[in-house]
Amino acid sequence: MQPKSPPNPGRRKFLIGATSAVGAVGIAGAAVPFISAFNPSAAAEAAGAPAVADISKLAPGEMIIVEWRGTPIYVVKHSEESINEIDKNLERLADPNSDTEVQPSYAKNKYRSRKPGISVLSAVCTHLGCAPKYYPQLGVVDFDSEWQGGFFCPCHGSKFDLAGRVYAGVPAPDNLTVPPHYFKSDDVLIIGEDGDLA
Amino acid sequence: MVTRIMNWFDDRLPLTATIERHLTKYPAPINMNIWYLAGVLLVVVLVIQLASGIWLLMNYEATAEGAFASIQYIMRDVEYGYIIRYMHTTGASAFFALIYLHMFRGMMYGSYQKPRELLWVLGWLTYVLLCALGFTGYVLPWGQMSFWAAQVILSLVGSIPVFGEELLTWIRGDYLISGITLNRLFAFHVVLLPLALIAVVFVHILALHEVGSNNPDGVDVKKFKDEDGVPLDTKPFFPYDVMHDLYAIGVFLIFFVTIMFFYPDGGGYVIEYVNYEAADNLKTPEHIVPSWYYTPFYAMLRAVTFPLFGLSAKFLGFVVMAAGIAIFVALPWLDRSPVKSIKYKGIYSKFFLALFVVSFFVLGYLGSVTSTPGRTLAAQIFTVTYFAYFFLMPFYSKYEKCKPVPDRVSLS
Numbered sequence: 025m026q027p028k029s030p031p032n033p034g035r036r037k038f039l040i041g042a043t044s045a046v047g048a049v050g051i052a053g054a055a056v057p058f059i060s061a062f063n064p065s066a067a068a069e070a071a072g073a074p075a076v077a078d079i080s081k082l083a084p085g086e087m088i089i090v091e092w093r094g095t096p097i098y099v100v101k102h103s104e105e106s107i108n109e110i111d112k113n114l115e116r117l118a119d120p121n122s123d124t125e126v127q128p129s130y131a132k133n134k135y136r137s138r139k140p141g142i143s144v145l146s147a148v149c150t151h152l153g154c155a156p157k158y159y160p161q162l163g164v165v166d167f168d169s170e171w172q173g174g175f176f177c178p179c180h181g182s183k184f185d186l187a188g189r190v191y192a193g194v195p196a197p198d199n200l201t202v203p204p205h206y207f208k209s210d211d212v213l214i215i216g217e218d219g220d221l222a
Numbered sequence: 223m224v225t226r227i228m229n230w231f232d233d234r235l236p237l238t239a240t241i242e243r244h245l246t247k248y249p250a251p252i253n254m255n256i257w258y259l260a261g262v263l264l265v266v267v268l269v270i271q272l273a274s275g276i277w278l279l280m281n282y283e284a285t286a287e288g289a290f291a292s293i294q295y296i297m298r299d300v301e302y303g304y305i306i307r308y309m310h311t312t313g314a315s316a317f318f319a320l321i322y323l324h325m326f327r328g329m330m331y332g333s334y335q336k337p338r339e340l341l342w343v344l345g346w347l348t349y350v351l352l353c354a355l356g357f358t359g360y361v362l363p364w365g366q367m368s369f370w371a372a373q374v375i376l377s378l379v380g381s382i383p384v385f386g387e388e389l390l391t392w393i394r395g396d397y398l399i400s401g402i403t404l405n406r407l408f409a410f411h412v413v414l415l416p417l418a419l420i421a422v423v424f425v426h427i428l429a430l431h432e433v434g435s436n437n438p439d440g441v442d443v444k445k446f447k448d449e450d451g452v453p454l455d456t457k458p459f460f461p462y463d464v465m466h467d468l469y470a471i472g473v474f475l476i477f478f479v480t481i482m483f484f485y486p487d488g489g490g491y492v493i494e495y496v497n498y499e500a501a502d503n504l505k506t507p508e509h510i511v512p513s514w515y516y517t518p519f520y521a522m523l524r525a526v527t528f529p530l531f532g533l534s535a536k537f538l539g540f541v542v543m544a545a546g547i548a549i550f551v552a553l554p555w556l557d558r559s560p561v562k563s564i565k566y567k568g569i570y571s572k573f574f575l576a577l578f579v580v581s582f583f584v585l586g587y588l589g590s591v592t593s594t595p596g597r598t599l600a601a602q603i604f605t606v607t608y609f610a611y612f613f614l615m616p617f618y619s620k621y622e623k624c625k626p627v628p629d630r631v632s633l634s
Contacts, residue, residue, distance in 0.1 A: 062392050062393070062395055062406070063391075063392055063395065064391060064394075064395055064396050064397065064402070065395070065402065068395065068396045068397070068400070068402055089504055091503075091504055093397055093398060094396075094397070094398040094400060094503050095398055095503065095504075096503070096504040096505070147504075150536075151377075151536055152373070152374040152377040152378065152381075152536065153373045153374060153377040153380075154370060154373065154374065154506040154510060155504065155505060155506035156506075157506075167594070177506075178506060178507070178508050178509060178510065178592070179370075179374060179506065179510040180523075180524050180593060181524075181592070181593040181594075181598070193527060193528070194527060195524065195526070195527050195535055195536060195539065196536070197529065197534040197535060197536055
């Protein structure tokens with residue numbers, strides 16, 4: 025036997041619609057804490073204090089690794105030779121003029137550094153976040169026959185020059201990021217703050 | 223007495239009916255061959271993983287500070303802890319080896335074709351869940367490879383245009399891979415994903431028993447039935463199949479325990495050596511290699527080195543890799559062949575299936591070694607041939623000449 029149709033179909037329809045709408049709002053509201061709990065917690069947000077590095081002992085051609093916000097920052101002091109030859113591989117670079125904004129304005133120059141001769145680079149490959157390896161030597165290396173010194177990512181073979189500029193034809197899309205930094209004195213580098221921008 | 227107990231249950235639960243439907247009266251085709259063992263063995267491995275996983279959980283500590291040490295504790299101090307852990311790591315590799323065989327069986331005999339499309343989709347879903355389980359589980363020991371695998375794989379999300387970076391931070395719960403990330407992957411690995419996997423496997427088996435098993439000839443065994451309505455070319459699943467499955471399980475376990483006892487590292491493939499080093503967020507290992515069961519897709523990721531249509535190479539690589547896994551789900555609708563089994567399909571289907579297998583293995587190799595320009599080119603070529611199997615299927619499966627399919631199964 026067919027059940028009798030309800031006496032007020034319009035009213036039924038309205039009630040079903042209204043109940044569903046209120047139910048949907050309730051579910052959306054209940055989803056808020058579940059989605060928000062995935063965001064970085066207050067403690068995680070607070071953990072981003074600037075890092076201080078002593079660069080007085082850094083010799084030309086050497087690199088030190090400084091930890092800032094849990095990621096490695098490479099601080100490289102370039103040798104005289106590499107400063108002079110920084111533009112030798114220009115035609116092989118994807119963004120030689122640093123047009124993509126992955127550096128503060130004070131590092132948008134040929135050396136991508138605030139102070140010529142000292143590069144401060146985030147060692148997070150712009151491809152998938154591995155730490156590229158430092159290969160300062162010039163000439164023939166495993167992965168390149170005309171290497172001008174720089175960084176090579178072991179994960180997927182991305183190449184960067186000593187200023188952190190990415191080569192064309194590698195998986196990484198952008199130059200290495202230059203984190204905000206300033207030199208408190210000749211020997212003390214602060215990473216994580218822009219300092220005096222004048 | 224037994225009858226009375228069964229009657230008591232049957233009045234309250236469809237016990238006898240369920241046993242008959244799924245065991246004693248489930249008609250299994252008589253020509254099922256060795257390829258049909260993978261499904262049963264997958265269920266065995268699922269049980270092994272659940273048991274060993276629960277026992278590992280009793281001693282594992284899901285914190286960035288304690289995770290690595292707790293694995294060492296399990297390996298050295300917990301009685302038989304090393305066996306439990308090796309059981310779980312060997313089980314993970316066995317899981318993937320078997321599901322690849324199981325999927326290949328389906329591709330070979332057209333088991334995804336009508337009326338088994340939904341069965342195939344559910345099976346594909348278990349594969350995706352397994353991939354997620356493999357990844358999340360891999361991170362838990364918090365070794366070097368755990369950490370950097372998490373870094374690389376989660377960074378893929380960051381390549382999504384516009385909101386990728388925000389999404390990545392939301393998923394990590396931090397601005398870098400940290401203990402917070404570890405904790406949530408842990409929750410997924412031990413609760414969410416296994417629950418989902420068990421549920422989908424259950425529905426997968428229900429769907430199988432609704433449409434019935436395919437067979438190497440791809441013929442419909444339900445076409446010819448005896449006077450009781452039982453398909454002629456079938457036998458009851460219990461006891462006939464269960465008995466020979468038990469034998470196969472025995473043989474499988476011999477291989478399984480041989481690896482577990484004597485070669486738990488599997489030559490660096492089951493457990494990667496780099497992961498014996500604790501996670502170091504400042505130092506990437508020399509060679510980042512995923513577990514062997516992901517290497518074909520990893521090779522695809524690396525093969526995309528050029529931007530296209532204004533999208534970055536990184537994002538496109540992610541898309542290609544995801545497509546490599548996702549494309550399987552489309553098979554029922556890509557195959558236009560009038561026949562199911564490769565036995566009766568034409569020469570093109572055979573060629574492309576062989577090409578697919580070759581591509582899969584070559585990509586698997588390329589994904590496990592470091593990249594050079596030559597290898598990148600090879601990966602690009604074999605990525606194309608891998609997808610050719612799928613994307614050209616609507617054409618070659620439709621226009622090729624098939625052999626006539628017999629009415630009844632053949633036992634040759």
